[in-house]
Amino acid sequence: MAEEVKKKRLTDIGPHDYNEYLSPMIKNNYGKWAYHEIIDPGTMVHVAESGDKLYTVRMGSPRLVSGSFVRDICDIADKYCGGHLRFTTRNNVEFLIEDEKNVEPLKKDIAAMGYNVGGIGNIVANIVHTQGWIHCHTSASDASGVVKSVMDELYEYFVEDKLPSKVRIAFACCLNMCGSVSSSDIAIVGTHRKPPRIDAERLRNLCEIPSTIAACPTNSIRPDTVDGKPGVKVNEETCVFCGSCYTVCPAMPIANAENDGLSIWVGGKVSNARTKPTFSKLAIPFIPNDPPRWPGVVNAVKTILNEYKKGAEPGERVGEWIDRIGWPRFFKLTGFPFTKYHIDDFRLAETTMNYSSHARL
Amino acid sequence: MGKKHQTPLLDELKKGKWISFVKEIERAAEKSERTEDLLGQVEESYRDKVNHWKHGGMAGVKGYGAGMVGRFSEFPEKYPGIKECHSMRIIPSAGFFYNTDFLRKLADISEKHAGGLLNFHGATGNIQILGMSQVEAEDVFQAVAELGFDLGGSGSDLRTPSCCAGQARCEFANYDTMKICRHLTEEYLDELHRPAFNYKFKFKFSGCANDCVASAARSDLAFIGTWKDKIKINQDEVKNYAKKFNVQKYVLDKCPTKCMWFESENLVIDDENCVKCMHCINELPKALKAGDERGCSILIGAKAPLVTGPRMGMMLVPFYDVNEDAKNDYEWLKSLISNMWEFWDEYGVSRERIGELIGRVGLNTFLEGIGLEPIPEMVEHPRSNPFIKFTEDEEE
Amino acid sequence: MTDETKKKVEDKILGLVTEYVGKKRFKPIDIVKEMEKEFASEGLTKDDIKAALKDLMDEEKLVYGYAGGSFLTVPENK
Ligand code: HEM
Ligand code: HEM
Ligand code: HEM
Ligand code: SF4
Ligand code: SF4
Ligand code: SF4
Ligand code: SF4
Numbered sequence: 001m002a003e004e005v006k007k008k009r010l011t012d013i014g015p016h017d018y019n020e021y022l023s024p025m026i027k028n029n030y031g032k033w034a035y036h037e038i039i040d041p042g043t044m045v046h047v048a049e050s051g052d053k054l055y056t057v058r059m060g061s062p063r064l065v066s067g068s069f070v071r072d073i074c075d076i077a078d079k080y081c082g083g084h085l086r087f088t089t090r091n092n093v094e095f096l097i098e099d100e101k102n103v104e105p106l107k108k109d110i111a112a113m114g115y116n117v118g119g120i121g122n123i124v125a126n127i128v129h130t131q132g133w134i135h136c137h138t139s140a141s142d143a144s145g146v147v148k149s150v151m152d153e154l155y156e157y158f159v160e161d162k163l164p165s166k167v168r169i170a171f172a173c174c175l176n177m178c179g180s181v182s183s184s185d186i187a188i189v190g191t192h193r194k195p196p197r198i199d200a201e202r203l204r205n206l207c208e209i210p211s212t213i214a215a216c217p218t219n220s221i222r223p224d225t226v227d228g229k230p231g232v233k234v235n236e237e238t239c240v241f242c243g244s245c246y247t248v249c250p251a252m253p254i255a256n257a258e259n260d261g262l263s264i265w266v267g268g269k270v271s272n273a274r275t276k277p278t279f280s281k282l283a284i285p286f287i288p289n290d291p292p293r294w295p296g297v298v299n300a301v302k303t304i305l306n307e308y309k310k311g312a313e314p315g316e317r318v319g320e321w322i323d324r325i326g327w328p329r330f331f332k333l334t335g336f337p338f339t340k341y342h343i344d345d346f347r348l349a350e351t352t353m354n355y356s357s358h359a360r361l
Numbered sequence: 362m363g364k365k366h367q368t369p370l371l372d373e374l375k376k377g378k379w380i381s382f383v384k385e386i387e388r389a390a391e392k393s394e395r396t397e398d399l400l401g402q403v404e405e406s407y408r409d410k411v412n413h414w415k416h417g418g419m420a421g422v423k424g425y426g427a428g429m430v431g432r433f434s435e436f437p438e439k440y441p442g443i444k445e446c447h448s449m450r451i452i453p454s455a456g457f458f459y460n461t462d463f464l465r466k467l468a469d470i471s472e473k474h475a476g477g478l479l480n481f482h483g484a485t486g487n488i489q490i491l492g493m494s495q496v497e498a499e500d501v502f503q504a505v506a507e508l509g510f511d512l513g514g515s516g517s518d519l520r521t522p523s524c525c526a527g528q529a530r531c532e533f534a535n536y537d538t539m540k541i542c543r544h545l546t547e548e549y550l551d552e553l554h555r556p557a558f559n560y561k562f563k564f565k566f567s568g569c570a571n572d573c574v575a576s577a578a579r580s581d582l583a584f585i586g587t588w589k590d591k592i593k594i595n596q597d598e599v600k601n602y603a604k605k606f607n608v609q610k611y612v613l614d615k616c617p618t619k620c621m622w623f624e625s626e627n628l629v630i631d632d633e634n635c636v637k638c639m640h641c642i643n644e645l646p647k648a649l650k651a652g653d654e655r656g657c658s659i660l661i662g663a664k665a666p667l668v669t670g671p672r673m674g675m676m677l678v679p680f681y682d683v684n685e686d687a688k689n690d691y692e693w694l695k696s697l698i699s700n701m702w703e704f705w706d707e708y709g710v711s712r713e714r715i716g717e718l719i720g721r722v723g724l725n726t727f728l729e730g731i732g733l734e735p736i737p738e739m740v741e742h743p744r745s746n747p748f749i750k751f752t753e754d755e756e757e
Numbered sequence: 758m759t760d761e762t763k764k765k766v767e768d769k770i771l772g773l774v775t776e777y778v779g780k781k782r783f784k785p786i787d788i789v790k791e792m793e794k795e796f797a798s799e800g801l802t803k804d805d806i807k808a809a810l811k812d813l814m815d816e817e818k819l820v821y822g823y824a825g826g827s828f829l830t831v832p833e834n835k
Contacts, residue, residue, distance in 0.1 A: 010506035011424055012554065014452075015546040017509075018539055021458040022529060031528035031537065035646040046530055054530065062382040064491075066389035067468035067477045074461035074468075085464075086526065087457040087481045089574050096530075116380055130484065133406035134386075134399070135432060135448065135491060137414035142406065144382040145374055152377030177665040183578040183673070208782050208824070211711060215825060217670070244667045248712075248825035250416035257410040270578045272570035272585070273640040274615050277577050277673055291407040292373040315611050315644075347670050419822060419833075424814055426821035516827035517784065555811065556827035557785035706786050712826045 023084040025052050025098045041161045042117035043103060055097040057106055060116040060126055060151075060158060063091040064134065064144060072113055080106040090126045090168075092119050118159035122166055124305070126158070127151060128181070129171035132190075138243050139173035140190030140260040141289050147171050149293045150188075150301050157305070164312035164321070167305065168269075175242045183268035185318040186301055187280040192241040193259040195234050196252035200226040207249035215248040217346075240346070261288040264300050266330075267319030278319060281327075283334070285341040300336075307333045326360045366401035370408060386478065393477035395442030396492060402440045420447040420495050422502045426556045428512025429498060445494035446476065450487035450513035451505055452546060452553075455539035456526045457482065466508055474501045485563065486523030486574075487513035511550075517712075518556035522546050524566035525573040533642065534568030535586030535655040536683045542566050544691060558702070559709040569651070570639040576660070577674040581715050582698070583660040589680055590652035591632040592641070598648035599628045612644045656682045661701075662716025672716045679738040697731065704730040758805040766792060766801065766809040771818060775831055782828035785810055 022030070029048035036046045046054045059073070073093050077085040080102040086094045097103055107117055119126055127150065130136065132143030150169065157163060172181040173190035181187050203212075212232055213221045218240055224233035234245075234252075243254045264287070268280030283304065287296040304318070311333065312321035322330050331338045344352045374383045386403075390396040402413050413435040420431035430448050437444035467488070471477050476492020483489050488510075493501055502512065513521035522545055525531065527538030545564060546553065552562075565576035568586040576583030602608055603626075613621050620634035621641060628648075630641075642649045659681050660674030678697075686693045701715065704727065709718045719727045728735055737743075758766075770788055777783065783791075785807070792806045810829075813819040822830045 007503075010503060012550055013506055013509065013511045014550050015511065015543050016452070016454050018455040018458055018529075018543060021454050021460050021463070026458075026529050031534070033528075033530065033532035035532055046532070056530070060380055061481065062380050062385055063480055063482075064382050064385060065479055065481060066385045067392055067472045067479070068388040069385055070464050070468040070479065074465050077461050083461040085459060085461070087459075089457075089486075089523075089525070091481065093481075114380075116378070128484070133403055133412040134382075135414070135446070137412055137416045137432075139412045142403075142412075145371075145407070148374050148377065148379055148382060151379035155378040158379075175666045177667075177671070182665060182671045183575070205779070208780075211782065211825070214711065217667070242667060244825075246416065247667070250824075253416070255411045260410065270572050270575040272572060272577075272636075272638045273643055274617055274638060277572070279671060279673070289410045291410065292370040315615065419820070421821065423817060426814070426827055516821065516823050518827065551811075555785070555814070556821060557789075557807070559784070559786065560826055711784060 021084065023082060023096055023098065025054055026084075026096070028052065029054075038121045038161075041120050041123050041159055042107060044120055052098075053100065055100060055103050057095045057097065057103060057110070057117060058088070058119045059093045059095070059110055060119060061087075061091050061093050062144065062148070063129065072115075076106060076109055079109070088126075090119075090128050092126050116155070116158060121161040122163045123159075123161055124151075124154045124157035124163070124167045124169060127169045127171055128184075130173050130176075130181075132173045136173060138176065138246060138255075140192050140243075140255065141173050141262050142291065143171055143173045145292055146188060146262070146294050146297055149295075149298050153298045153302060154305065163305075163309055164314050165317050167308070167318060169301065175244075176247075182265070182279050183270045183277060184280055185266065185269065186304055187265040187268065188297060188301070189263050189265060191261055191263045191286060192243055192254050192256065193261070193286065194254070194256045195220075195236045195239040195241060196243070196245055196254040198232065198234065199251040199253075200229075200231045201251075203231055203249060203251035204229060206251050212245055212249040212252070215244045217242060217244060221245060257289075261286050262294070262297050263287070264297070264304075266304060267322045269317050269319055275320060275323075280319075282342050283330075284336055285339060303334050303336075328360060365397040366404060368400050368404040371400060371404050389472075389477035392472040393475065393492070396476040396478065398434075398440035398442030399446065399476060399478075399492065402434060402436065402443060405436075414446075420445070420498060422498050422512070425512055425554045427515045427518045427554055430515055431495075443476075443492065446492050447495065447498065448489050448491045449475075449493065449498065449501055449505075450483065450489055450515055450521065451510050452513045452521050453482055453486055453488050453523070455524055455542045456529050457486075458526075458529065463508060467505070470501060470504045474504070484579075485514070485520045487521050512554065514553045514561075516556040517558045517560050518554070518562070519549050519552040519558070520561050520563045521553065522564040522566070523574055525568050527566070527568040531568055532646065533571065533586075533639065533651070535588055535651055536568065536584075536657055537687070538566040538568050538584075538586075541584070541683065541687065541691065548691075548695065559705060560712045560714055562702075562705075562715065566657075570637055571643065576663070578663050579665065580663055580674065581661065582701075583663060583674040584657045584681075584683070585660065586655065586657045587637045587680065588651040589654040589656070592630050592635065592652060593650040594628055594630065595648045595650075596627050599645065600626060602645050602648055608645070612641050615640055655684060656680050662714070662719055664714045664716050672714075672720070675716075676739050677733070679736070697733075700731040758801060758808070762796075762799060762801070763805075763809050763812070766796065766806060767813055767818075769795060770809060770813060771831075774819060774829055778831060782822065782824065782830070784826065784828050788829065 127147045129143045169186045170181040170184035171188045220235040220239040264284040265280035415433040418431040418433045420429045432446045474497045478491040480489035524538035524542035527534040563580040565580035566584045620631040659678040661677040663674035
């Protein structure tokens with residue numbers, strides 16, 4: 001190997017200094033913003049104590065993007081924003097505009113390129129989602145395809161402000177639930193329904209038995225002797241198909257084409273405004289995978305959204321609406337059957353019963 | 362360019378108004394040929410309704426135990442381009458602010474050395490470059506490092522901390538989220554690069570109770586901005602809002618503690634009873650502002666379902682004077698964190714998040730371990746069951 | 758910690774991990790605890806042991822594995 005004069009290997013350089021990326025107006029008004037106003041579902045303005053105005057145009061993104069996408073948004077930011085832009089927690093792109101005159105031309109350019117402007121105010125926010133079949137091995141479903149199908153159907157609610165409050169939808173393809181999926185207005189979660197299969201031969205080589213046993217939340221994994229050698233067995237009576245064991249032990253695959261699918265959860269939120277943060281609750285225990293467009297999931301989400309839109313008061317999040325009308329009515333309105341699966345039987349299950357005579361009859 | 366694989370199912374997802382990830386993968390494949398094989402394999406998943414990635418396999422760069430995740434195709438002969446399809450996590454710029462120069466260079470790197478695909482951003486907030494092989498990893502790492510960026514967390518380590526846009530572009534921010542996020546990332550770089558914990562640990566910083574980064578639902582330590590003194594009221598602006606909508610119904614009546622009311626035309630707030638939920642300030646941003654004595658609450662223990670069920674963050678420190686502590690490089694906070702990590706090291710078991718540990722040993726044991734006193738803000742209400750375990754009082 | 762002690766600690770760690778490959782997955786904290794016991798008489802601190810671990814990793818004598826949680830192991834080609 002021809003050893004050239006080698007550059008010193010860079011390592012442990014730490015987080016980049018964000019100050020380099022703040023526009024002059026942001027630097028000047030850092031910590032001195034006075035208020036903001038939403039102009040339309042794609043645009044808002046932040047007004048500083050100094051009187052400076054910073055316009056933000058928000059654009060939807062699928063999160064998984066190509067280099068070409070990155071160059072597209074850079075072209076726009078160079079043309080109108082002095083090269084400054086940011087991303088939101090929910091994976092949108094935000095263009096930061098100092099000159100009001102640039103707002104409308106920028107939006108026109110984005111539209112001409114086929115991108116979507118919206119996501120501010122009482123809208124359906126961009127769906128936070130996970131990797132799915134594109135990049136994860138524990139997935140019970142794809143992520144991007146379900147998200148695309150739901151967003152196509154709810155597109156009008158991203159670009160127009162016509163809901164009682166904001167609706168945050170999230171997607172996770174397994175119970176790891178990357179992201180704040182378990183506390184969303186509507187959560188779509190990949191669900192396995194069969195216990196793991198055990199490949200005893202591979203298990204001996206690949207897996208550490210004590211940590212595999214410890215991985216199980218329901219103590220369903222027990223040591224076992226297989227062909228005179230150490231192994232494990234699964235108590236299928238108590239297994240809840242969570243896939244935690246597979247995470248620790250690759251010889252216990254749980255994916256199952258016929259039996260994997262999605263569940264729908266509602267009424268969670270993370271913001272502390274008005275009511276405390278809360279988890280989403282089960283609405284539909286299982287909908288089979290139906291690629292490429294998952295019509296069952298799309299319809300379920302649409303049904304919830306329609307009832308919410310009809311019934312909620314202005315400013316009420318989905319969970320606040322359900323709290324007011326009660327769960328029995330939620331199931332009646334949506335037509336979703338209430339089943340034995342809706343009654344909790346895990347840790348803390350007892351805390352979820354109705355200890356009162358209250359019932360809306 | 363002819364298509365290497367037929368993808369009739371994925372093609373369905375190129376239709377419709379929402380931006381299509383399939384088109385994005387195709388655009389990436391135009392620049393980085395290997396990504397055609399990704400389309401092929403994903404199409405196969407769509408047909409079989411099951412994913413086709415192998416479990417396990419390592420990828421990484423020298424000296425680091427984190428920052429790369431290894432991914433291997435189940436069908437390396439059929440899809441050689443994604444035989445190895447690893448991803449690299451990169452610590453983002455705080456608040457996700459960038460300039461185009463950096464982003465363009467990153468796009469180039471992703472096409473030259475990987476699959477031409479990126480995530481902005483991952484669920485913990487890393488930038489991700491997808492689709493590289495192990496032999497390319499070092500080159501990508503060095504190219505990224507030359508741009509002044511480092512790898513993020515993965516595995517049982519401190520995950521890449523993240524924060525809201527805070528004071529850079531939000532009038533609600535009660536402290537400088539970006540500053541503390543960067544500072545602690547820098548401080549704990551070793552914990553981030555070299556996994557040494559029982560399991561993952563996350564910090565997230567939100568400037569106010571709106572909690573835009575969902576810290577209370579998904580970080581072991583959540584920092585949520587708050588204030589101690591009175592909400593500042595501009596009565597003229599209140600009157601302006603009152604002309605536009607029913608302030609009584611939509612703001613006052615929804616205050617969780619009913620601590621605000623009108624006296625004649627003037628808004629009055631009983632600040633002692635305000636729980637700083639942000640509702641009124643959200644609705645009347647021109648009229649109401651948080652007070653001047655600002656800081657943040659610290660919540661502990663949030664996590665997703667695996668292994669023992671999901672948890673929300675619970676109140677640990679109602680008011681942390683972060684703005685004051687910032688002047689001492691956050692010394693008070695660092696000593697608290699160090700106590701916590703020591704306790705977790707000592708008593709936690711493998712794959713046990715700190716919230717689960719607290720659930721197992723009890724909050725009192727944890728508080729004793731880290732040197733905090735029990736206070737009523739920590740509970741929804743005092744115990745209602747009579748099974749009290751009295752202990753011998755050591756002083757007596 | 759002298760270089761000599763460090764060498765001793767490193768050898769001990771490497772021996773331990775090698776011996777248990779395929780039987781037990783050591784997290785770094787397990788190793789720190791083991792070594793604290795092992796070298797209690799020499800007054801080694803956690804940081805000393807962590808420094809030794811870091812050396813081993815920089816020299817790629819030890820690498821990280823991942824199976825639901827991170828652990829240390831020897832490189833596959835050895
Ligand atoms: C091989 C194993 C795992 C890998 C590669 C992994 C990777 C990740 C990644 C990449 C993220 C997004 C954050 C980031 O950018 O760093 C994440 C988030 C998350 N992971 Fe893990 N993870 C693993 C195992 C688990 C397990 C076993 C659980 C649960 C017990 C879990 C729970 C979560 C949760 C709840 C989040 C989202 C919360 C948040 O964004 O803060 N992960 N994980
Ligand atoms: C048992 C193993 C694993 C578990 C439990 C797991 C869990 C997770 C979780 C919870 C996330 C967060 C989701 C998100 O950001 O969208 C995640 C993300 C991710 N995982 Fe996995 N993962 C596992 C293995 C892997 C492996 C082996 C790879 C790659 C080779 C991988 C690649 C990724 C990537 C690229 C992300 C996205 C990270 C990000 O968005 O920042 N994961 N995984
Ligand atoms: C602070 C402690 C306690 C208080 C104030 C308390 C009070 C009471 C009261 C008011 C009743 C109802 C009596 C009646 O109206 O007929 C009751 C019944 C009972 N208590 Fe307690 N109790 C306490 C602790 C306990 C404990 C520690 C146990 C057992 C471990 C216990 C077991 C029972 C039983 C078995 C009954 C009968 C329940 C029934 O009616 O079927 N109590 N207690
Ligand atoms: S939710 Fe589950 S399947 Fe989806 S990316 Fe996360 S770990 Fe993988
Ligand atoms: S799937 Fe979950 S419940 Fe079932 S054996 Fe595995 S870890 Fe236990
Ligand atoms: S969390 Fe609060 S301070 Fe931070 S961006 Fe959201 S509203 Fe603003
Ligand atoms: S912040 Fe919340 S609790 Fe405080 S006055 Fe406003 S609405 Fe009421």
